[in-house]
Each structure stands twice: as C-alpha cells, then as structure tokens.
Amino acid sequence: MASNVTRGRVRSSLRLRVQPGSDPRGRRAQEGEHALRGRPRRASRSFVGRSADLARVGQLVAEGAPLVTLTGAAGIGKTALAARLAARLADPAQDEPLRVVFCDLEGARGVAGIRAAVARAIGVPEPEGAGERELRERMVRSLAAFGPALLVLDPFEHVVEHADATVGAWLPSVPELQLLVTSRERLRIPGEVVHELTPLSLPERDDLAGSEAVALWMERVREVVPGYDPTPDEGPVVARLVRELDGLPLAIELAAARFGTLTPAELLERLERRIDVLRGRDKAGGRQSTLRDAIDWSWGLLPPWEQEAFAQCAVFHGRIGADAAEAVLDPGGDDALFALQALRDKSLLTHARHDDGKGELGLTMYRSVRKYAEERLVASEGRAAAFERHTHYFLGYAERSAALTRKDPSAAARRLLVERENLLAVVRRGLASSAPKEVEVALRILVALEEPRWHDGSPSAHLLWLDEALAHPSAAEVDPRVRGHALIARGRVAWRVARLDVSERDFDEAVALAVRANDVSLEALARRFVALVLLLRGRFEESRSAADHALRLAIEVGDRRLEGLAYAMLGFVARLRGEQPRARMFVEQALERFREVGEAPFELSMRLELMYVHLDAGELDAARAYAEQALAHARALGLAPPARLLLGLGHAALEAGDPSEASLRYREARDAARATGEHTLEVAALACGAVVLFEQGRPLEARLELRETLPRVRALGRHLYSGLVTVVASVLEAAVGHLDEARELLAAAEQDLDAGVDTHLPALDICKGFLDLAEAERARTNGDDGAAAALESGAQRRLGAVLATANGAGARWVTELRVLARLLGSALATHASPAPAAPRVLRIDATGRWVEPPSGPRVACANRPVMRRLLVALARAHLAAPAGPSSFEQLIEIGWPGERILADAARNRLHVMLTRMRDLGLREVLLGNDLGYFFSPDLSIEFC
Numbered sequence: 001m002a003s004n005v006t007r008g009r010v011r012s013s014l015r016l017r018v019q020p021g022s023d024p025r026g027r028r029a030q031e032g033e034h035a036l037r038g039r040p041r042r043a044s045r046s047f048v049g050r051s052a053d054l055a056r057v058g059q060l061v062a063e064g065a066p067l068v069t070l071t072g073a074a075g076i077g078k079t080a081l082a083a084r085l086a087a088r089l090a091d092p093a094q095d096e097p098l099r100v101v102f103c104d105l106e107g108a109r110g111v112a113g114i115r116a117a118v119a120r121a122i123g124v125p126e127p128e129g130a131g132e133r134e135l136r137e138r139m140v141r142s143l144a145a146f147g148p149a150l151l152v153l154d155p156f157e158h159v160v161e162h163a164d165a166t167v168g169a170w171l172p173s174v175p176e177l178q179l180l181v182t183s184r185e186r187l188r189i190p191g192e193v194v195h196e197l198t199p200l201s202l203p204e205r206d207d208l209a210g211s212e213a214v215a216l217w218m219e220r221v222r223e224v225v226p227g228y229d230p231t232p233d234e235g236p237v238v239a240r241l242v243r244e245l246d247g248l249p250l251a252i253e254l255a256a257a258r259f260g261t262l263t264p265a266e267l268l269e270r271l272e273r274r275i276d277v278l279r280g281r282d283k284a285g286g287r288q289s290t291l292r293d294a295i296d297w298s299w300g301l302l303p304p305w306e307q308e309a310f311a312q313c314a315v316f317h318g319r320i321g322a323d324a325a326e327a328v329l330d331p332g333g334d335d336a337l338f339a340l341q342a343l344r345d346k347s348l349l350t351h352a353r354h355d356d357g358k359g360e361l362g363l364t365m366y367r368s369v370r371k372y373a374e375e376r377l378v379a380s381e382g383r384a385a386a387f388e389r390h391t392h393y394f395l396g397y398a399e400r401s402a403a404l405t406r407k408d409p410s411a412a413a414r415r416l417l418v419e420r421e422n423l424l425a426v427v428r429r430g431l432a433s434s435a436p437k438e439v440e441v442a443l444r445i446l447v448a449l450e451e452p453r454w455h456d457g458s459p460s461a462h463l464l465w466l467d468e469a470l471a472h473p474s475a476a477e478v479d480p481r482v483r484g485h486a487l488i489a490r491g492r493v494a495w496r497v498a499r500l501d502v503s504e505r506d507f508d509e510a511v512a513l514a515v516r517a518n519d520v521s522l523e524a525l526a527r528r529f530v531a532l533v534l535l536l537r538g539r540f541e542e543s544r545s546a547a548d549h550a551l552r553l554a555i556e557v558g559d560r561r562l563e564g565l566a567y568a569m570l571g572f573v574a575r576l577r578g579e580q581p582r583a584r585m586f587v588e589q590a591l592e593r594f595r596e597v598g599e600a601p602f603e604l605s606m607r608l609e610l611m612y613v614h615l616d617a618g619e620l621d622a623a624r625a626y627a628e629q630a631l632a633h634a635r636a637l638g639l640a641p642p643a644r645l646l647l648g649l650g651h652a653a654l655e656a657g658d659p660s661e662a663s664l665r666y667r668e669a670r671d672a673a674r675a676t677g678e679h680t681l682e683v684a685a686l687a688c689g690a691v692v693l694f695e696q697g698r699p700l701e702a703r704l705e706l707r708e709t710l711p712r713v714r715a716l717g718r719h720l721y722s723g724l725v726t727v728v729a730s731v732l733e734a735a736v737g738h739l740d741e742a743r744e745l746l747a748a749a750e751q752d753l754d755a756g757v758d759t760h761l762p763a764l765d766i767c768k769g770f771l772d773l774a775e776a777e778r779a780r781t782n783g784d785d786g787a788a789a790a791l792e793s794g795a796q797r798r799l800g801a802v803l804a805t806a807n808g809a810g811a812r813w814v815t816e817l818r819v820l821a822r823l824l825g826s827a828l829a830t831h832a833s834p835a836p837a838a839p840r841v842l843r844i845d846a847t848g849r850w851v852e853p854p855s856g857p858r859v860a861c862a863n864r865p866v867m868r869r870l871l872v873a874l875a876r877a878h879l880a881a882p883a884g885p886s887s888f889e890q891l892i893e894i895g896w897p898g899e900r901i902l903a904d905a906a907r908n909r910l911h912v913m914l915t916r917m918r919d920l921g922l923r924e925v926l927l928g929n930d931l932g933y934f935f936s937p938d939l940s941i942e943f944c
Contacts (some may be wrong), residue, residue: 049212075250199247318421410638853921
C-alpha cells in the first residue's frame with residue numbers, strides 16, 4: 001500500500017487543474033467537468049454545527065490519509081457530515097477545489113454490488129460476462145484512470161465483511177485514491193483512520209445559547225413555523241427535550257417536524273414512546289425516514305447472539321460495566337464481553353464519562369437505542385431471566401458498597417454514584433411489583449444507599465424513595481428485620497433534614513419490630529437512635545436511659561460496633577449536660593471500639609466530639625489538636641472538611657478573640673452544611689455568624705442574616721437547636737427595638753426548651769434579659785425614668801448571674817451556650833453607656849457627582865461614572881425600601897450596563913468597586929449579605 005508520505009506528494013493532484021486567472025465555473029460549464037459527482041440519498045436541507053468535526057476530518061483528508069471512516073450511532077449524522085465535507089472540498093469557489101465522488105451503497109450487496117455502485121458513480125460501465133478476476137482488475141484500472149479523487153462510500157456497515165476484497169484491494173493499487181467512508185462499524189483496513197461522531201453539544205442547564213442541538217432544533221422548527229423563538233417558559237422545556245433526545249440529529253429533526261402539531265412540552269410528554277413519536281412525514285427517505293428504521297437497519301446486521309446481547313442490554317440504565325455485563329448478559333452463542341465489544345464496534349453502544357468524581361469511562365446506550373432494545377427484549381424468551389440477573393447483581397453491588405463505607409466512605413460513595421441509575425432501576429422495578437420479595441430487594445438497596453448518600457448532598461430525594469418503599473402495600477410482608485433497617489435508614493435521613501417527627505416515629509417502630517423478631521442487634525441499633533431523638537428534644541435523662549439500654553444489648557450480643565455507637569450516644573448526652581469528664585470518658589470508649597472494628601467514619605466523628613469536649617472545657621490547644629486530627633482523617637478518607645469541624649473551628653477562633661477568623665469559619669461551615677443538606681448545622685452556623693456580627697456592632701446585619709433563615713429554623717420543630725437559634729433571633733429583634741417580634745420568638749423558644757433542660761434554660765434568661773433592656777430603653781424614651789431604672793436593675797442582675805454561671809468554676813456550659821452568652825457581654829457593654837448616637841445622614845448630589853458620608857469630607861465622583869450610578873441606585877432603593885438589598889445582578893447591570901462577562905468575574909468587579917466606596921467613608925453604612933448590598937436601615941439619605 002502506498003504510504004501516507006507518498007499520498008502527501010500526490011495530494012495536490014486531487015485538486016482540479018484550474019489555470020491562474022481563469023474562471024473555474026466557466027471552465028466546467030464549457031468542458032462538462034464536475035468537482036462533485038453524486039449526491040447522498042438524503043441530502044440535508046441545511047447543515048448545523050459540527051465545525052470541529054468538519055475541521056478534523058478535512059485535516060485528515062488534506063494530510064493524505066488513505067482511508068477515513070466516520071463511525072457513530074444510528075441517526076448521529078454521518079451521511080450529513082460526509083455530504084457537507086464533500087460539498088465544501090469540491091466547491092468551485094475554493095482556491096483549489098477537489099474532485100469528489102459520492103457513491104451511495106445503500107442498495108449494494110456483496111462485492112459485486114459494491115463494485116457496480118462505484119462503477120456507476122465514476123461513470124464507467126461494467127462488462128457483461130466477465131470473470132471475477134477480470135472485474136476486479138478492471139475496477140482498479142478504472143479507478144486509476146479516473147485520476148486523483150476523494151471517493152465517498154455511504155453507508156458501508158451492511159457490507160463491512162467485504163471491505164478487504166474491495167477497499168483493501170483498491171487502495172494499495174491506486175495511490176492517488178482517497179476514501180471517506182461512513183459506517184456504524186470500522187472497516188479494519190490497514191491505514192484506516194477512524195473519526196467517531198458524538199452527539200451534538202447539549203445546553204448547560206436551561207441556557208440555550210451555544211448548544212448545537214438547540215441550534216438544529218431551532219433551524220428545523222423555523223422551517224415549520226418561520227420566525228419561531230421559544231418563550232421564556234419554553235426555553236427550559238426545549239433544553240430538556242434535546243437532552244432527552246441525546247443530541248442525536250435525526251431524533252431532533254424528526255421531533256422538530258412534529259412541532260406544527262405538538263408543542264415542546266407535549267413532545268416531551270410523549271418521548272416515553274420516542275420510537276413511534278419520532279417518525280418522518282413520508283417514507284421517501286429510505287432507511288432513515290424514522291428513528292425505528294435507522295436502528296432496525298443496525299439490528300438486522302447483527303448475528304443472533306449479538307441480537308440477544310443487544311436486547312438484554314436494555315435491562316441496564318446508564319452505565320454498562322464489564323463486571324456487570326459478565327454477570328447479567330447471557331447471549332448464548334458468544335462470550336458476554338465479546339458481544340459487548342461487538343455492539344460497541346457497531347455503534348450500538350457508546351462510551352460515556354460517568355459522574356463518579358473521577359470521570360470513569362463506561363459503556364452506555366442512547367435513550368432512543370435503549371427504547372428499541374427494550375422492545376426486542378420484550379419479545380425475547382430470556383427477558384425474565386435477564387431482569388433477575390440484573391437485580392441479583394446490583395443488590396450484591398449495593399450491599400458490598402455499603403460495607404465499604406466503614407473503611408473508605410469516599411470510595412463507597414463513588415461506587416454507588418457511578419451505578420446510581422442501575423440501582424434505582426432495580427428499586428423502581430421492585431416498587432412496581434406486588435411481590436413482597438421484589439419490594440424487599442428495593443428496601444435493601446435503599447438501606448445500602450442511605451449511609452454513603454450522607455456524602456452526596458441529596459438526603460431529601462432519598463427520603464422520598466424510602467417513603468414510597470415503606471408505604472408499599474407489600475412492605476408489611478417483607479422480612480421484619482429488613483423493614484426495621486429501612487425504618488432506621490429513613491429515620492436517619494429525616495434527622496439529617498431536621499424531620500424529627502419522622503425520625504421519632506420510625507425509630508420507635510424499629511424497636512417494636514426488633515422486639516417482635518427477637519433481633520437483639522437490631523433493637524440495640526434502634527434504641528441508640530431513639531436516644532438521639534430524645535437528646536435533640538432536650539429530654540436528657542430519657543436519652544441517657546435509652547443509650548444505656550442500647551449499650552447493654554450491644555454487650556449482650558458482643559457487637560463492638562454497636563457498643564461504640566452506644567458509648568458515643570452517652571458521650572453526646574454527657575457533653576450537652578455540661579459533664580465534660582464523663583463525656584470525654586464515653587467518647588474515648590467509643591473511639592477505642594471504632595478503631596477495633598475499622599469504622600473509619602465513626603473514628604472521624606469521635607475525634608470531632610473530643611474537639612467539642614475540650615472546647616467546652618476551655619482547653620483551646622487540645623481542641624485545636626483534635627481538630628487537626630479530624631481534618632487529616634477526613635482528607636485520608638477523601639472527604640471535604642465536615643461542617644461540624646468548621647463550626648468548631650469557628651467557636652475556637654471566637655473563644656481566642658479572633659472574630660474575623662470565626663466569621664470565616666462559620667461561613668465555611670454554612671456552605672459545607674448546605675452542600676451536604678445538613679439543615680440543622682446550616683442554621684447553627686448562620687446563628688453563630690449572626691452573633692459575631694452583633695459583637696462587632698452590626699446588629700442590623702446580624703438580624704438580616706438570621707431573619708432569612710428563620711422559617712427553616714422553625715420548621716425543625718421541637719428541637720434543641722431550633723430553640724437556641726430562635727433565642728438568638730429574639731435577642732437580635734430586641735436589640736433593634738422590635739419588641740413584639742422578640743416576644744413572639746421568645747415564646748417559641750420557650751416551647752422548644754421547656755423539657756426541663758436545666759443546662760439550656762439560661763438561654764431563655766439571656767433572651768428575657770435582653771427584652772428587659774429593650775423595655776427600659778422604651779420607658780426612658782417615654783419619660784418614665786423610674787420604670788426604666790427598675791427594668792435595667794433587674795436585667796443587670798439576671799444577666800450578670802447568667803454570665804457568672806457561664807464562666808464560673810465547676811460544671812461549664814457547652815460551647816454553643818457560651819457563644820450565645822457573648823451576645824450578653826456585648827449588650828451589657830453597650831448598655832453601660834446609653835448616650836444616644838447622633839443621627840446618621842448621607843447627602844448625595846442628585847446625579848451622583850459627589851457624596852457626603854455621615855462622618856467625613858465630601859467625596860467628588862464626577863469622574864467615576866460607575867460609582868455614581870451605583871450610589872444613586874442604592875440610595876433610591878434605600879428610600880423605597882430601607883434594608884431591602886439590591887441584588888448582585890441588578891447592581892452589575894446598573895454599574896456596567898450591557899456588558900457580558902462571566903458571572904464570577906462580574907461579581908468580583910462589583911465587590912472591588914463597593915470596597916472602594918466603603919474606603920471613601922461609607923464602611924459603616926454600606927452593608928451586604930447573601931442577597932446583595934444596601935444602606936444601613938437607620939441611615940437618612942438626602943438628595944441635594
């Protein structure tokens with residue numbers, strides 16, 4: 001075969017000879033010479049996207065590649081790309097157009113059929129009665145005599161077994177010939193370069209811009225409805241529609257053709273029947289007039305064992321891994337992996353990156369291909385057995401992955417994430433069945449998924465799955481131990497999203513099931529979680545009793561892991577009771593047992609708990625040491641720093657007198673908790689951040705910071721944390737003079753903390769003391785100095801006693817209460833010098849040419865157009881709604897109207913500009929939070 005170097009030397013001879021200065025169009029019109037001969041059966045009306053593919057394949061041709069094969073799934077657009085490239089290379093407007101011949105092989109069968117189609121394409125007759133050898137030699141001579149050319153063979157997959165006898169024989173003998181072939185399967189000819197087409201680019205989220213799939217949709221829809229543009233409501237539907245169509249050009253074109261009859265939303269609803277919905281208007285297009293025709297063509301080319309393997313692949317959802325394929329596929333006449341490779345080679349399977357955190361490569365089916373495979377599977381005798389093998393494999397996979405959580409939670413989460421679609425497919429089948437056995441499988445998988453899902457931030461979705469499974473009519477008939485573990489799993493997830501009512505009910509029911517089943521281990525586990533709910537309800541003695549019971553049961557069965565869980569629970573109770581020595585003893589006992597059994601995540605949890613025990617005791621160095629251990633442990637497990645660790649680091653910074661560091665850590669804790677769906681820790685971090693703002697003399701910002709999340713706090717129900725956070729909210733309302741709101745919040749907090757929790761009742765005294773101080777201010781304003789003095793005196797005594805208790809000898813307050821007590825210190829210090837502050841006034845020129853801060857000289861802004869616009873906008877927003885934030889997006893558009901830059905860059909630019917404005921004297925009055933920026937509510941603004 002001629003080398004690519006040789007082909008590179010003769011490459012220029014493929015160009016049509018056009019004399020300099022001559023008119024190529026006129027020359028061909030005169031001589032009857034055509035740069036492009038032949039047309040594809042389905043010539044595209046217009047071509048959209050694929051610029052990178054066109055460039056790459058064009059480059060391969062230009063570099064002299066003897067054989068370039070375009071591969072890809074049915075409907076991916078191989079013929080359209082080949083036709084577009086052929087037309088571009090042969091365009092007479094090119095400086096050096098190529099001679100290109102397009103040969104339609106759809107009707108060709110065997111070597112003789114291929115040879116006859118090529119002969120017709122290059123315009124030479126085949127002699128009648130000639131022998132095979134003579135015909136083969138004559139074809140080589142005809143191709144050589146035809147001269148340098150690019151021959152496009154479309155399609156080739158149905159005659160690929162004859163590639164050696166045709167393409168393989170021609171190329172070595174005709175060095176001036178280049179071939180561009182479209183095939184769903186590579187030809188495996190020496191020198192072949194394969195370019196696989198992938199789907200058109202899809203929209204990111206609901207943004208239609210930049211997506212080739214959307215561009216094709218719009219182009220074809222406008223052929224039906226000229227001038228069409230999707231409405232704002234239709235945009236997300238169109239984005240989802242092209243994603244559901246896998247970005248396959250044929251599927252998108254067929255869907256767009258239905259637009260005159262169906263809206264995008266109606267099309268989306270009908271895609272469950274996508275094979276029938278995506279049908280052309282007529283049958284003139286041959287093998288690809290419908291999506292079914294396109295896939296059916298590939299099916300018909302498969303040998304029986306590959307057809308069986310293809311149909312069985314329909315049991316998979318998402319990834320088809322090698323191990324799973326060997327366990328699930330039973331194609332009969334072939335090895336499962338060989339059959340899988342064959343289907344991949346024929347473009348019926350495709351490679352895909354799966355979201356496992358490492359972009360693991362695997363095989364998958366496009367949705368339309370899978371729908372077709374499902375139809376074939378329904379007609380297969382092996383359907384039931386294939387589903388049974390799929391269920392058996394993925395049940396074992398889920399439970400093995402859950403067991404791995406104890407050693408490597410990050411690896412377990414990745415394993416489950418990469419097979420999430422297959423696992424949920426088994427769950428869906430189980431819940432669609434009435435057989436208790438199938439429902440039991442669904443429950444077991446959901447239990448296995450529960451623990452690792454603590455690391456993927458989607459507990460609410462898992463709660464819905466568990467709700468559906470446990471409410472199934474056949475759930476009551478499954479093994480009571482399986483149902484008990486499912487109830488514990490749901491209770492744990494509900495606790496994470498602060499649904500203590502669900503947790504309490506499920507843990508109690510799990511205890512009852514365990515007792516009836518005489519399963520001591522299950523009972524020990526369930527009682528341990530009953531103790532957790534009681535603890536969060538503030539019922540400390542009942543919690544301790546339940547944890548003691550769980551420990552006795554764990555010792556009875558000799559389960560060291562269960563012993564560790566019970567000791568950990570006793571440690572939690574002791575810590576929140578302010579009993580630091582006992583707490584440390586119990587937590588160390590738990591840590592010892594978790595080390596014995598290799599429970600890495602619980603080891604991490606116990607190191608965190610020891611950090612808090614030392615924080616409670618005021619031992620900051622020891623607390624930081626345990627924090628470092630916990631951080632190193634999290635990294636070793638491949639986990640991000642836990643929200644509870646970041647929260648503890650914030651407490652440590654605050655205790656050490658570094659409010660800036662504390663504020664940073666609290667924000668990190670809030671973000672980490674939000675990312676993992678831990679609502680309780682998120683609101684705790686917000687409350688602690690508000691305490692820091694208050695301590696820094698920014699009560700209005702503190703109030704706004706917490707007010708946004710208050711509805712979520714109250715949604716926690718009767719919960720220790722909801723009570724403490726509500727106390728903070730009440731204090732902040734009182735601090736800004738909103739006494740009615742403060743009283744309402746105090747009443748709510750009293751309900752949360754009324755269970756005899758003596759270690760947390762001082763929080764209510766803090767709140768009542770604040771209300772006394774606020775009432776004293778109001779009395780003094782009304783001229784009642786006597787009442788004011790009495791209220792102040794009582795508040796000082798109450799609050800002084802509280803602070804003495806917080807910092808006195810003996811049993812110490814838990815860290816969370818000491819953070820709350822800092823509100824008191826700030827308030828008392830402020831109240832000690834009650835002289836009213838002078839009103840703050842900001843004066844601004846009506847057009848923003850200058851600004852006069854409340855304290856400081858006038859600042860000229862005439863040459864600062866961005867600052868002028870922002871100042872005027874913020875001032876007008878303040879007059880319309882004091883403390884109502886102007887959003888980042890609004891301010892960016894006001895400051896830099898019409899500019900389009902990346903969102904992060906725009907926010908950074910806005911932050912820099914507002915920092916400059918603060919540096920010019922507005923630092924105390926120009927405030928911000930997560931929603932935007934605003935002027936302090938107590939600021940008066942005068943336009944001049």
